[in-house]
Amino acid sequence: MALIEVVQGDITRQDVDAIVTAANQSLRGGGGVDGAIHRAAGPRLAEAGASIGPCPPGDAMATPAFDLDPPVRHVIHTVGPVWRDGQHGEAETLASCYLRCLEVADELGVRTLAIPAISTGVYGFPAERAARIAVATVRSSPTAVGRIRLIAFDRATHELLTAALAE
Secondary structure (H helix, E strand, O other): OOEEEEEEOOHHHOOOOEEEEEOOOOOOOOOHHHHHHHHHHOHHHHHHHHHHOOOOOOOEEEEEOOOOOOOOOEEEEEOOOOOOOOOOOHHHHHHHHHHHHHHHHHHHOOOEEEEEOOOOOOOOOOHHHHHHHHHHHHHHOOOOOOEEEEEEOOHHHHHHHHHHHHO
């Protein structure tokens, strides 16, 4: 069973084998955490994403990490759901994002993984509900990943993830 921890900070500076980006379907880069990861990894990340995309919501695909500092070797791109009203499969799609990221990480032999709060920015998923889904899915999904860091960009997200992990 993986050790799950909550960390507040910059996902591009984590000491892990792979990081997850909350991508758009094109995998060419966007705003928020995706923009930060693309800036840190350099322009080859967008080129690699374009060559394997598009990626449907709830799925995940991997590219090399390019200019990200070692030990990060892979970027796992996942596309979260856009929140509509909670009646259009948003929770199931979000859970699928976390599950697929772990499956892709296992395929790559990743032992340590950093995952941001998916869909809680411009996609509008309610942060408290998203934190509970993230923790429940990561906890219940079989994986060979030994350490999973749930990365919070801000204090409020850190508190929500920490509370969900304590449940």
